[in-house]
Amino acid sequence: MSSVSAYVNEHEHEHDHKPRGLARWLFTTNHKDIGILYMLFGVTFFLVGGLFAELIRAQLIHPANHVLTPELYNQAITLHGLVMVFAALMPVTAGFANYVIPLMIGAPDMALPRLNNWGFWLLPPAAVVLVFPGILQLFGVGNGPIDTGWTIYAPLSVRSGLGVDFAIFAIVLLGASSLMASINIIVTIFNMRAPGVTMMKLPLFAWSWLITAFLLIAVFPALIAGGLMLLTDRHFGTHFFSAAGGGDPVLWEHLFWFFGHPEVYILLLPTAGLLSHILSAFARKPIFGYRAQVYAYWTIGVLSVIVWAHHMFTSGMPIAGQLYFMYSTMAISIPVTVLFICWLGTIWRGALSFETPMLFALGYIGLFGIGGLTGLTLADAVADQQYHNSYYLVAHFHYTLFGGPIMGVMAAAYFYLPKITGHMYSERAGRWHFWLCIIGFNLTFIPQFLAGIAGAERRVVDYPIQFAGFHMASSIGAFILGAAQLLLVYNIVVAWRGRTEPASARVWEGAQGLEFTLPSPPPYHTFAERPAVV
Amino acid sequence: MSADITMTSNVTGSQRYYLPQPSPYPVLVSAALLVLFIGSGLRVNGVGAGSWLMAAGLLLLLYAVVHWFSGVIAESRGGVYHRWESRSFRLGMIWFIISEIVLFATFFAVLFYERRISVPWLASLDPRFSPWPGFVGGWPTAGPAGHRFATIGPLGIPLVNTILLLSSGATVTWAHWGLKENRRQQLIAGLIVTILLGAVFVLLQAYEFHHAYTELGLTLGSGVYGATFFMLTGLHGLHVTVGLVMLTTILGRSLKGHFSAEHRFAVEAVSWYWHFVDVVWLCLFVLVYSV
Numbered sequence: 001m002s003s004v005s006a007y008v009n010e011h012e013h014e015h016d017h018k019p020r021g022l023a024r025w026l027f028t029t030n031h032k033d034i035g036i037l038y039m040l041f042g043v044t045f046f047l048v049g050g051l052f053a054e055l056i057r058a059q060l061i062h063p064a065n066h067v068l069t070p071e072l073y074n075q076a077i078t079l080h081g082l083v084m085v086f087a088a089l090m091p092v093t094a095g096f097a098n099y100v101i102p103l104m105i106g107a108p109d110m111a112l113p114r115l116n117n118w119g120f121w122l123l124p125p126a127a128v129v130l131v132f133p134g135i136l137q138l139f140g141v142g143n144g145p146i147d148t149g150w151t152i153y154a155p156l157s158v159r160s161g162l163g164v165d166f167a168i169f170a171i172v173l174l175g176a177s178s179l180m181a182s183i184n185i186i187v188t189i190f191n192m193r194a195p196g197v198t199m200m201k202l203p204l205f206a207w208s209w210l211i212t213a214f215l216l217i218a219v220f221p222a223l224i225a226g227g228l229m230l231l232t233d234r235h236f237g238t239h240f241f242s243a244a245g246g247g248d249p250v251l252w253e254h255l256f257w258f259f260g261h262p263e264v265y266i267l268l269l270p271t272a273g274l275l276s277h278i279l280s281a282f283a284r285k286p287i288f289g290y291r292a293q294v295y296a297y298w299t300i301g302v303l304s305v306i307v308w309a310h311h312m313f314t315s316g317m318p319i320a321g322q323l324y325f326m327y328s329t330m331a332i333s334i335p336v337t338v339l340f341i342c343w344l345g346t347i348w349r350g351a352l353s354f355e356t357p358m359l360f361a362l363g364y365i366g367l368f369g370i371g372g373l374t375g376l377t378l379a380d381a382v383a384d385q386q387y388h389n390s391y392y393l394v395a396h397f398h399y400t401l402f403g404g405p406i407m408g409v410m411a412a413a414y415f416y417l418p419k420i421t422g423h424m425y426s427e428r429a430g431r432w433h434f435w436l437c438i439i440g441f442n443l444t445f446i447p448q449f450l451a452g453i454a455g456a457e458r459r460v461v462d463y464p465i466q467f468a469g470f471h472m473a474s475s476i477g478a479f480i481l482g483a484a485q486l487l488l489v490y491n492i493v494v495a496w497r498g499r500t501e502p503a504s505a506r507v508w509e510g511a512q513g514l515e516f517t518l519p520s521p522p523p524y525h526t527f528a529e530r531p532a533v534v
Numbered sequence: 535m536s537a538d539i540t541m542t543s544n545v546t547g548s549q550r551y552y553l554p555q556p557s558p559y560p561v562l563v564s565a566a567l568l569v570l571f572i573g574s575g576l577r578v579n580g581v582g583a584g585s586w587l588m589a590a591g592l593l594l595l596l597y598a599v600v601h602w603f604s605g606v607i608a609e610s611r612g613g614v615y616h617r618w619e620s621r622s623f624r625l626g627m628i629w630f631i632i633s634e635i636v637l638f639a640t641f642f643a644v645l646f647y648e649r650r651i652s653v654p655w656l657a658s659l660d661p662r663f664s665p666w667p668g669f670v671g672g673w674p675t676a677g678p679a680g681h682r683f684a685t686i687g688p689l690g691i692p693l694v695n696t697i698l699l700l701s702s703g704a705t706v707t708w709a710h711w712g713l714k715e716n717r718r719q720q721l722i723a724g725l726i727v728t729i730l731l732g733a734v735f736v737l738l739q740a741y742e743f744h745h746a747y748t749e750l751g752l753t754l755g756s757g758v759y760g761a762t763f764f765m766l767t768g769l770h771g772l773h774v775t776v777g778l779v780m781l782t783t784i785l786g787r788s789l790k791g792h793f794s795a796e797h798r799f800a801v802e803a804v805s806w807y808w809h810f811v812d813v814v815w816l817c818l819f820v821l822v823y824s825v
Contacts, residue, residue, distance in 0.1 A: 019556055027556035108551045111622040114602070118560035125568035132572055141581060162579045169571035179633050187625040191618070192551070217629060221637035229644070229765070235578040238754050238761035239677055240644065243665075245757035246677030248652035251644065530549055 018524050026121075029113035030524060035099025036420070037120050039413075042092030043492070045127065049088050050482050052080035057444075057478035060471045063463055073461040074147035075163070079130075081150025082167070085263065086174050087127055089401070092409050093270040094119075094181045097209045099420065101185065103515035103522060104203045106194025106531040111187040115180050122177035130170040133163040149459060151260070154241035154252040158233050165234065168227040175224045182213035194514075196533035200294070203513055204287065207294050208273025211301040212266050218305055219259045219266075226255035250315050257308035265304040267401060269297060271408025272339055275361055277513065278415050279343055282358035283350025284510035289342035296342075299335035303328065313384045322381040329379040336372055340365065355508070356430030360411035363438055367403025371396060374449070389459075391470075392452025395445040402441060410437070410488070417495045418503030422521040425491035426500070433491065436484035443477025552614045559602035566594035607787070610797065620799050627803040631810050634773075638814050641766050642821060648758045649673050676757030683751040683760065688823040691742050695735050696819050699774075702731035703812040706781075706805045716795045718788065725785040728808070732778045739771045766822055773811050780804045 018024060028034060055076045059067040068076060098116065102109055110116045130145065137144040146163035148156050157164050189202065189210050202210075230252065232238040239245020241252050280287045287293070310329040313322055343365055352358070374396040378387050387393055410433075418424050448456075451470035456463060463471065494500055503520040514533070518526055573587025609615065615623075656664075656678065657671025666678030674685050686692065709724020743764075746752040754764050784804050787793065793801055 023556070026561045027558050029554050029556055109553050112626055113554055114557050114560050115626070117557070118563060121561045121564040122567070125564050125571070128568060129571050129575070132575070142579065162575065165578055166572075166575045169575055173567060173571065179630075183626050183629045183633070186629055187622050190625055191622050217633045218636060221633050222640040225637055225640035225644075229761075231578070232754065232761065232765070236754050238765070239680070239757050240761055242677075243652075243656055244677055244679035245755075245761070246648060246653045246656065246675050246680065247758045247761070248647070248655075251647055251652060254647065255640065255644075525553070528550065 027117070029109075029117055031098050031102050031110045031113070031116065032420075032522070032524065034110075034116050034120050035095045035097075038091045038095030038098060038123075041120070041123055042088050042090075042095060042409075043489070045083050045087035045091070046089075047485065047489070049080055049083035050485060052076045052083065053478060054482045056080060057475040059461065060463070061475040062472060063465050063468055065462070068461070070461045071143070071147065074149075075145050077459060078146050078149055082130065082146070082170075084401075085150065085267070086171075087123065087130075089267050089405050089409070090174075090178065091120075091123060093209075093212075093267065093405070094178075096205075096274065096409075096412055096416070097181070097185055097270065100416065100515055101188060101206050101209060102192065103518060103526060104206055104513055105189065105192060105197050106514050106527050106533060107188060107192035108525065108527050108530075109192075110184050111192050112184050116184050119177050119180035119184065122173050122180070126170045126173035126177065129166050129173060133161070133166050136162070151256055152230070152252075153256075154230065154233070154249040157230060157252070158241055165231065168231050171227050172224055175220045178216050178220050182216040185209055185213045186217075194527065194530050194533055200291070201533065203273075204276045204290065204293055205270065205273035208269040208297055211297040212269045215262045215266050215269075215301055215304065219262045222255055223259035226252060226259070229255075250312070253312050253315055254309065257311045258305070261308040261311065262304040264400065265300055267405040269300065271364070271405045271412065272297075274412040274415070275343060275364055275408055276346065278357050278361045278411050279346045280512065281415070281508050281510040282355065282361070283347040283352055285346060285350040286512075287342075288345030288348070289338070292338055293342050296335040296338040299338075300332060303332045303335070307332065310379055310381075310384075313381045314388045326379055326381040330376060333372065333376060340369065353509075355414075356425075356427060356434055357411045357415035357508075359431065359434040360407050360414065360437075363434065364404060364407040364411060367399055367407060367438075367441065369403075371399030371401075371403045374399060387452065389457060390452035391448040391456045391458050394458045395448035395452060398441075398445050398448075407437075410434075413488070414491070415508070417492065418507045419515065419520045419522070421495040421498065422503055422519075423495045423498045424501045424503055425495040429487045429491050429494070433484055433487035436480055436487070440477050440479075440481030440484055444474050444481055445477070447471070447473040447477075549618075552609070552616075552619050554609070557602070557605065559598050559605070562598035563595060563602065566591050566598055569594060603783075607792070610800075611792065615797075615799075623799050623803070627806060631806060634810065638766075638769070638817075641762065641769065642817065645762050645766070645821065648762060653677075653758065674759040676759060680757035681751065681755075683753075683756045685752065685759070685763075686742060686746060686750070686823065688819065691738050692819055692823045695738055696815065698731050698735045698738075699812050699815050702728045702735070703809055705731065706808050710798075710801060710805050713793055713798050713801055714795050718791070721793070721801070722785065722788050725781060725788060729778060729781050729785060732774055732781065732808075736771060736774055736778065739767065739774075743767075763822060766818055770811065770814055770818060773814070777804070777808050777811050780807060 018030075019027070025033065025037060028037075055068060056073070059065050059073055059076075061067075098110065101107075133142050133145045136142050142162040144161070144163055146152070146160070146167040148160050148164060152164065152167065189206055193202070229238065229240040233241050233247075239247040241247050241249045243249075276287050276293060307325060307329045309317060309321065309325045313325070317325075354362075374392070378384055378393065378396055414425065414430055447470040451467050451474075452458075454467070454470075456467045456470065505519050506516050507520055508516075514531065515522070568591075569587055570591025573584045573589075573591050575584070577584030577588055653671050653673065653675055656666075657669050661667035669678035674683075676683060705724050705727045709721045709728065712718070712720025712724055752763070753760050755761075756763075781804055784801055787800065
């Protein structure tokens with residue numbers, strides 16, 4: 001029973017010193033450590049995913065180009081999508097949840113700390129498994145990583161090389177990671193709130209992540225099931241996605257999009273929550289429409305799981321199905337508009353100041369607004385026959401997911417960087433980062449809207465010469481956008497090295513919330529004694 | 535949030551949440567899964583080293599999981615878990631089971647899609663354009679290019695299995711009632727009967743699978759019927775097997791006297807899981823074997 005007494009003794013001691021070296025990060029059960037790991041992992045793979053994007057744009061800068069072979073091009077577009085969604089954005093939002101939610105609700109840590117650690121450490125193996133076929137290819141086995149596009153559509157994915165198998169296993173690992181993180185966040189919010197933090201006093205970021213976690217639990221198992229079916233179709237003779245056995249390739253599309261559409265909201269909601277805090281801080285006004293925003297999250301969450309087939313209008317569907325998915329999709333614009341009105345209401349007549357987090361937050365409202373409006377045109381089942389599979393769709397997608405979640409993550413990164421590191425970043429570099437992002441991003445994607453309306457097809461390694469101007473502009477924009485991200489890295493390093501001005505506990509004049517009552521950086525363990533919130 | 539914050543100084547000991555020390559096992563479990571999945575990826579593509587890697591991954595996984603849980607049990611024995619921690623575990627288990635329900639629901643949705651949408655559509659194609667003009671659809675089917683097979687009727691082994699699993703649901707509840715009133719003999723007897731019923735279920739399922747493969751011609755390759763049948767029943771059988779491992783662990787701990795009416799989370803979690811597996815079987819019995 002020696003181990004028992006050891007555990008009990010350790011429990012009775014008070015530890016505020018951190019474990020040292022690599023073991024600290026590998027074995028940690030501390031929510032702040034795990035949050036930082038998630039965020040660093042996310043930033044790293046944001047750069048990796050960005051590199052794939054730059055390769056794509058380098059290939060497309062003029063017609064009949066030979067930067068990439070068609071095979072490599074297909075791998076680059078697939079990995080760009082998978083990496084950005086699963087290895088960059090999701091880890092970063094999970095990182096903020098880990099670091100900030102316990103501080104926001106006055107909890108001593110996440111509810112299940114070891115599970116929390118496991119949730120993070122499932123990610124690096126997933127990344128290794130995803131790119132492992134690239135290593136195998138060097139030894140003459142197989143033809144490299146997955147090349148089917150990130151949607152992995154059957155029957156192409158049933159026929160394609162071994163990269164698909166490894167991608168399926170990577171998705172299983174990512175799914176396990178997301179499910180563990182979601183369970184932990186739900187339990188933490190339900191069980192770890194300080195006395196007085198009732199559900200309707202819960203900070204909006206915590207609310208938004210709660211709905212996100214519900215969504216992940218509701219849809220990620222469906223993708224895992226789909227992955228298993230794809231694996232058995234490939235290797236064990238089943239016919240889920242083959243008409244010869246009575247199956248249907250479109251079944252894969254249903255499974256993928258039943259996961260894939262809510263996934264958009266899984267990426268969006270956490271940053272929508274953060275946005276409300278940031279706008280309120282820099283408008284020096286309380287959040288406008290707290291209750292309305294909570295109800296909007298719920299409405300978005302519920303609607304998002306019943307609209308998936310709007311991604312499949314051109315796959316063949318009865319008219320009744322098209323009408324249903326069209327109207328239900330358009331209905332989502334109502335709760336999203338509620339969020340927009342609340343954001344604008346928050347900054348309305350506020351004493352605004354425009355530090356970098358606020359710039360990114362305002363950029364979010366503008367760019368994501370364009371993403372939402374162009375989404376309405378795509379949701380129109382008739383018009384979608386023209387837009388589908390064109391660059392218009394690519395541009396819409398990026399206005400939604402870069403304009404929303406990534407701008408939101410940038411805003412949150414600058415908002416919390418001084419809190420986490422205890423030091424300010426370079427405001428000048430931050431502003432440059434913002435403006436280069438805005439210029440680069442719009443230069444990349446406005447031409448894609450125009451090219452798409454003119455009929456340019458996406459996902460193809462080459463294009464007709466009439467689109468050369470659009471693609472040239474788009475590639476130049478992408479290079480600017482890519483280079484701008486080095487300023488983010490610079491600012492993280494600046495704040496981390498700690499030679500700049502120390503941050504106060506409040507950090508920002510208008511910042512509200514329990515996390516801003518703690519010193520910057522907060523001590524390793526916080527709220528071991530429960531705070532009372534009146 | 536413009537809440538006024540004050541730190542309370544009169545916090546009692548029981549309000550302190552137990553925070554575990556750093557642990558090497560989560561990252562070890564992940565490393566084991568990395569080896570296992572790389573091995574699996576190689577194995578299904580016929581690369582020789584795959585099987586060895588899979589075996590190594592499984593062993594490492596077993597080692598890490600056993601040590602992880604041993605640590606948790608030691609903490610529980612050490613008395614660090616109180617009502618607050620216990621509530622986290624309970625919520626965690628409930629949400630884990632919800633995610634499992636979604637996994638099974640997906641396969642049931644696939645079954646629905648095949649029966650109501652993909653097979654009827656395929657059969658109703660205009661014969662002039664259909665690659666298989668003679669396909670008439672219906673259920674069960676191996677599809678237009680499939681082979682003949684026979685199905686397993688509901689009234690033989692499946693009915694026996696239904697009775698076995700429902701009874702085991704009752705016995706595990708009876709064991710749980712015993713624990714709540716600190717009647718250890720009832721707990722142990724209930725667990726033993728539950729494990730026996732579950733084990734017979736798994737053996738009968740294995741026999742039935744063998745029968746299907748060797749005599750009925752019903753295999754994973756028997757079109758959508760065979761694929762969905764084996765995916766659903768196979769996944770369920772796997773869950774029953776995992777449930778049996780959990781029950782056996784709980785039985786071992788009960789024999790050592792680990793549980794009491796106050797400390798019974800592990801028994802409850804396992805019994806929830808067992809009921810979940812039970813309900814999935816009922817759905818299988820109705821939707822896969824009977825209708």
